[in-house]
Amino acid sequence: MMVRHKSKSFSLFALFVLLFFTLNTKAFSNSKSILILGDSLSAGYGMTIDQGWVALSQQYYNVNNQPVDLINASISGETTAGGLRRLPSLLEQHNIDWLLIELGGNDGLQGHPTSNIENNLNAIIDLAKQHDVQVALMQIRIPPNYGKRYRQAFEGLYPKIAEQQQVAYLPFFIEDIATQTHLMQNDGIHPNQQAQPMISEQMQQQLLDLLYN
Structure with missing residues (x-):
């Protein structure tokens, strides 16, 4: 009776430990995750998704054993x-540490009221x-042909919201690339494949700083 009792207790304990580790692997890992909620600039518009800056950054982290998991929830036209x-569904689906918001460009290009954009971001x-x-x-910028008044109001939303909400503020990640035609697609809005490693290199350290500093 004693032997059977101990064996049964051990089996239950082993099952509990197995389930605990299975359901809580993130708790025993040093890795941290960031969900990128963006538009075509992060979705790899005009190329396969593995050629975009997010996939390239994840490859870099993997090769260099950096404990970072990037979840790309970006959609062109978003x-x-x-x-x-x-x-809401993304937060239910993924257990994340950080959310990077790279949105607003399409709102601006479509001339949405800045008050609506501000409300949505908040x-x-x-x-x-x-x-x-x-x-x-992330700061988002739009072309100057949308008018100085609207452009200033739109672009001014981002530092204001970041300060009011006390969240991290990142500069526009294609600020320098957008002025170099050889790094842009024919539409003049989206970086081309050649630019993706440059964007990735810029973002790699910024994301590490967010997660671990």
């Missing part, structure tokens, strides 16, 4: 309203905070 609609940040997810907001 707006701040679309990102807000998708975020709602995205608030939702992430409710799930104990830290947030980084």
